Amino acid sequence: MFLEPHFKGQRSGWIEVICGSMFSGKTEELIRRLKRAKIANQRVEIFKPRLDTRYDEAKVVSHDANHVLSTPVEHSRKLLELCEGVNVIGIDEAQFFDADLPEVCQMLALKGIRVIAAGLDMDFRGKPFGPMPNLLAVSEYITKVHAICQHCGNLATHSYRLSQEENTVMLGEKDVYEPRCRTCYHMGNILDLKASEKETDGEAKIREM
Numbered sequence: 575m576f577l578e579p580h581f582k583g584q585r586s587g588w589i590e591v592i593c594g595s596m597f598s599g600k601t602e603e604l605i606r607r608l609k610r611a612k613i614a615n616q617r618v619e620i621f622k623p624r625l626d627t628r629y630d631e632a633k634v635v636s637h638d639a640n641h642v643l644s645t646p647v648e649h650s651r652k653l654l655e656l657c658e659g660v661n662v663i664g665i666d667e668a669q670f671f672d673a674d675l676p677e678v679c680q681m682l683a684l685k686g687i688r689v690i691a692a693g694l695d696m697d698f699r700g701k702p703f704g705p706m707p708n709l710l711a712v713s714e715y716i717t718k719v720h721a722i723c724q725h726c727g728n729l730a731t732h733s734y735r736l737s738q739e740e741n742t743v744m745l746g747e748k749d750v751y752e753p754r755c756r757t758c759y760h761m762g763n764i765l766d767l768k769a770s771e772k773e774t775d776g777e778a779k780i781r782e783m
């Protein structure tokens with residue numbers, strides 16, 4: 575379990591990143607850390623990108639309905655205006671922020687702020703997601719949390735999309751995504767490919783008839 579390196583008395587702030595697949599408990603971990611900071615009398619603010627409207631507009635809500643009030647922002651630069659007098663900043667769904675997020679987080683840390691960002695490290699294609707790889711590179715502390723593979727029960731690192739929709743930004747719940755381990759994720763993709771090839775073959779056969 576992550577233990578805070580220091581709550582007070584440090585000259586600069588720092589960046590913590592909590593990453594992992596869908597349903598890995600990233601937001602729960604973010605909320606846990608923010609609650610502890612509040613207990614330590616720190617002033618805490620939470621932000622998320624405006625596009626995440628899956629649940630309540632003004633709340634960071636994890637899948638277990640544990641919630642904390644948050645502010646939706648249009649652009650990561652906005653965080654610089656909103657951090658006055660704040661000790662700890664929580665950022666949820668960090669993968670959906672713009673490319674300036676890593677630089678903004680570094681500026682916030684230099685101001686003495688503890689920045690805790692939670693986000694998906696990979697998209698459903700298994701590729702690094704948005705600003706996450708650069709954010710991971712400049713952070714002091716990284717926690718990778720894991721879901722459980724719904725097929726074999728091993729640790730899941732990948733978010734498998736059950737629908738064939740190609741758009742990366744597809745907010746979803748359990749009917750759209752499934753956490754899978756590396757093997758089951760790749761097996762799924764191979765089976766999907768075979769299924770779509772079969773469909774194409776089938777269509778071609780129908781045309782031939």
Ligand SMILES: [Zn+2]
Nearest residue numbers: 723726755758
């Ligand atoms: Zn598996």
